[in-house]
Amino acid sequence: MTLGKCKDCDKVGPVTSHGVCPACEETRAESFRTVKDYFRRNAGTPAAKVSEETGVGIELILEWVAEGRLTAASGLAPAEAAVGHAAQERMASLRQQFAQSTPSAPASAPAPTTSHTGMHRRSF
Ligand SMILES: [Zn+2]
Numbered sequence: 001m002t003l004g005k006c007k008d009c010d011k012v013g014p015v016t017s018h019g020v021c022p023a024c025e026e027t028r029a030e031s032f033r034t035v036k037d038y039f040r041r042n043a044g045t046p047a048a049k050v051s052e053e054t055g056v057g058i059e060l061i062l063e064w065v066a067e068g069r070l071t072a073a074s075g076l077a078p079a080e081a082a083v084g085h086a087a088q089e090r091m092a093s094l095r096q097q098f099a100q101s102t103p104s105a106p107a108s109a110p111a112p113t114t115s116h117t118g119m120h121r122r123s124f
Pocket of ligand 1: 006007008009010011020021022023024025
C-alpha cells in the first residue's frame with residue numbers, strides 16, 4: 001500500500017493499487033459483488049442499466065470491464081465486453097451525456113424579448 005489521494009473520497013492516506021483508500025476498496029468490493037450478482041441473474045444487461053438498477057457508478061462498472069473483471073462469461077452484454085478496451089472513450093462520452101442531461105447546466109439563456117412587439121402591453 002502506498003500513500004496517495006483516494007480516487008473515490010479524495011481522502012489523503014494509504015491507498016491500494018486501485019488508487020482508493022481501504023474503506024472505499026471495501027465499498028468497491030461490495031459494489032462488485034452486487035453488480036456481479038445482478039449480471040448472474042440478468043445476463044446481457046447493458047452496463048448503463050445495471051448502474052441504474054444497482055446504484056453502482058457506471059464509471060466503476062466500465063473500469064471493471066476495462067480490467068477484464070467483468071466479461072461476457074460473467075453476464076456482461078457481449079457488445080460491451082468487446083468494447084472493454086475502449087472504456088476510457090466510453091466514459092468520456094457518458095460523462096458528456098450526463099452533463100447534458102443535468103438541469104442545473106442550461107445550454108443557452110433564453111433570448112431576450114424584443115421591445116418592438118409590445119405584446120404584453122396590448123393584453124392589458
Ligand atoms: Zn476513499
